[in-house]
Amino acid sequence: MQTLQEKASQWSGVDTADAFAIDDTNMFQKLGLQIFINLSTNFYTRVYDDEEEEWFRSIFSNSKKEEAIQNQYEFFVQRMGGPPLYSQRKGHPALIGRHRPFPVTHQAAERWLYHMEKALESTPDIDADSRVKMMNFFRHTAFFLVAGDELKTQKQQIPCKHAASKPAES
Amino acid sequence: MQTLQEKASQWSGVDTADAFAIDDTNMFQKLGLQIFINLSTNFYTRVYDDEEEEWFRSIFSNSKKEEAIQNQYEFFVQRMGGPPLYSQRKGHPALIGRHRPFPVTHQAAERWLYHMEKALESTPDIDADSRVKMMNFFRHTAFFLVAGDELKTQKQQIPCKHAASKPAES
Numbered sequence: 001m002q003t004l005q006e007k008a009s010q011w012s013g014v015d016t017a018d019a020f021a022i023d024d025t026n027m028f029q030k031l032g033l034q035i036f037i038n039l040s041t042n043f044y045t046r047v048y049d050d051e052e053e054e055w056f057r058s059i060f061s062n063s064k065k066e067e068a069i070q071n072q073y074e075f076f077v078q079r080m081g082g083p084p085l086y087s088q089r090k091g092h093p094a095l096i097g098r099h100r101p102f103p104v105t106h107q108a109a110e111r112w113l114y115h116m117e118k119a120l121e122s123t124p125d126i127d128a129d130s131r132v133k134m135m136n137f138f139r140h141t142a143f144f145l146v147a148g149d150e151l152k153t154q155k156q157q158i159p160c161k162h163a164a165s166k167p168a169e170s
Numbered sequence: 171m172q173t174l175q176e177k178a179s180q181w182s183g184v185d186t187a188d189a190f191a192i193d194d195t196n197m198f199q200k201l202g203l204q205i206f207i208n209l210s211t212n213f214y215t216r217v218y219d220d221e222e223e224e225w226f227r228s229i230f231s232n233s234k235k236e237e238a239i240q241n242q243y244e245f246f247v248q249r250m251g252g253p254p255l256y257s258q259r260k261g262h263p264a265l266i267g268r269h270r271p272f273p274v275t276h277q278a279a280e281r282w283l284y285h286m287e288k289a290l291e292s293t294p295d296i297d298a299d300s301r302v303k304m305m306n307f308f309r310h311t312a313f314f315l316v317a318g319d320e321l322k323t324q325k326q327q328i329p330c331k332h333a334a335s336k337p338a339e340s
Contacts, residue, residue, distance in 0.1 A: 003260075004261060004264070004267070005261035008261060016257075016258065016259070016260075017258070019261070020261075023253075023254045083193075084190060084193045087193070088187070088190055088193075090173075090175055090186075091174060091175035091186055091190075091314055092263075092265050092266075092314055093262075093263075094264065094265050094266040094267070095267070096262075096266060096270075097174070097264070097265070097266025097267055097318045097321065098174075098266075100266075140261075141262065144261055144262055144264070148264060151267065151270055
C-alpha cells in the first residue's frame with residue numbers, strides 16, 4: 001500500500017527531497033513578509049475571478065477572500081522559516097484535516113497550481129530560485145492533499161473506542 | 171459551530187497562546203537532539219508496556235515501536251525549532267490526516283498524556299520551564315486530534331467533483 005507521500009511524489013512528479021528544498025535556505029528571511037502577502041493576494045484574486053472554470057471558483061464560495069489570503073500567507077510564512085503566525089491564530093496547520101470539507105481532486109490540484117504558477121510569475125521580486133523551490137513544494141503538497149482526500153472514501157473503522165484499527169498510513 | 175482549535179482549547183483547558191509558547195524560545199537548541207530521542211523512547215516504552223489499559227496499548231499494535239519513536243521525535247524536533255527531519259522523510263506532518271486510522275477519543279488522549287507526563291518527569295535534563303511548555307503543547311494537541319477525529323463521523327459531502335461544499339472548519 002502506498003503512503004501519502006509516495007502518492008504525492010508519483011502524481012506530482014516531485015520527490016520529497018525536491019518538495020522540501022524550501023528548507024535549504026530561509027525563504028522568509030530572503031523574501032520578507034510583504035512578498036508572501038502579495039503572492040497570496042495575487043493568487044486568490046485569480047481564483048475568485050476564475051470565470052473559465054466556475055466549478056473551481058465555487059469550491060471557495062463559502063470562504064471570504066480576505067480570510068483565505070490571510071490563512072494562506074500565514075501558513076507559508078510559518079512553513080518557510082518565519083514566525084508561527086498561523087499556529088498562534090489557528091493552531092496546527094493539519095493540512096489534510098482542514099481540507100476535508102473540500103473536493104481536492106486531481107483536477108482541482110491542477111487548477112490550483114495553474115493559478116499559483118501565474119501568481120508566482122507576476123508577483124514582483126520573487127527570484128527564479130525561490131520560484132522553482134516554491135512551485136515544487138506547492139506541486140507536491142497539492143497532490144499530497146489529493147492523496148489525503150482519497151482517505152475520505154476509505155472504509156471507516158469500527159466505531160468502538162476500544163477497538164484497535166489497522167493503520168492505512170504508517 | 172466551534173472550530174478545531176476552539177474545541178482543543180476548551181477540552182484541554184489550554185489556550186492556543188499557551189499551547190504554542192513552545193515557539194517563544196528555540197526548544198531544540200535548548201535541549202538538543204538526544205533529549206528528544208530519549209523522551210520519545212521513554213514515552214513509547216511506557217505505551218508498549220501499558221498492561222493496565224490494554225485497549226490503549228492495542229491502538230499501537232500494528233505499528234513497530236522503533237518506527238513510532240522515530241516518527242515522534244522527528245516531528246517534535248521539526249516543530250520545536252530543529253531541522254525538518256520529519257518532512258524530509260515523510261512529508262507534511264498532517265496530524266489529523268495521519269491519525270485518521272486510530273480511535274483518538276477523549277479517553278485515549280488522557281491516557282496518551284498520562285504516559286507523556288511520566289516520560290517528561292523521568293527523562294533527565296529537561297528543565298521545568300521546557301516541561302511545562304511541552305506539556306501544554308501536548309495537551310492542546312491531543313485534544314485538537316480528538317476534535318479532528320470527530321470529523322470522521324460528520325456527514326460526507328456529495329461525492330461529485332464539481333460540487334461546492336460548505337466548510338466545517340474555517
